[in-house]
Amino acid sequence: MVPKIETTRHAIAIAIEQLDKWFGTFHVLRGVDLTVKRGEKIVICGPSGSGKSTLIRCINRLEAFERGRIIVDGIELTDDVKRVDEIRREVGMVFQQFNLFPHLTVLENCTLAPIWVRQMPRREAEEVARHYLERVRIPEQAGKYPGQLSGGQQQRVAIARALCMNPRIMLFDEPTSALDPEMVKEVLDTMVQLALDGMTMVVVSHEMGFAREVADRVVFMDVGQIVEAAPPREFFDAPRHDRAKAFLAQVL
């Protein structure tokens, strides 16, 4: 049976309160507050080094943090490994470098975690995987190895692989930054489709066309802080902060 995209159980999908994080003595996140509602699409942008990756990596505990709270679909993130596992079940993540297993086929990449982490029977896992490969429009690549695919196709496999775990929230960290320009659109189209399906999404991206089309809110970060958060029209047409204006002048 192929699962439907499930929405978060709580009206607030992610609540980040007064988050502080240090790398040694370097204060990388400074009092970050961010609330993501069920079904909401957030695009995070900002200069390189501003803490965007670190922030979204904190959400599924790929990074620890020193101060503040993160609550994902009603579950508070603590050091408790069981809680971390519970949250990782809810949250799928797609990285800039697709991170596929090179020695496994596309289908095996997609079924590995459902079979070994979720104890899903292989046949069912394969059915689910084929469903999502169809959704990202590469069902015919199922038997190939990642190295035989283009970058855009590999990134679509990475998205399908994340969806096979049936997450309620998807995090994307610059998913198109490593792609040749002609492949960016096919990946963004997949993400637009996912947004239309009602997925809660937090996307670090400088694809401003995508942000305009899909985002409910654009969040601008600089030196570890959220400087501005506004609906795309407001953010692009009338940014309030000088740092946001300077950033937009560079990327638009």
Ligand code: ADP
């Ligand atoms: P962004 O994604 O906005 O480019 P990052 O979150 O990757 O920014 O990084 C924010 C800052 O933290 C940068 O100055 C980066 O060099 C530093 N940083 C990131 N990861 C580590 C780490 N593991 N150890 C030390 N410093 C790090």
Ligand code: MG
């Ligand atoms: Mg980054």
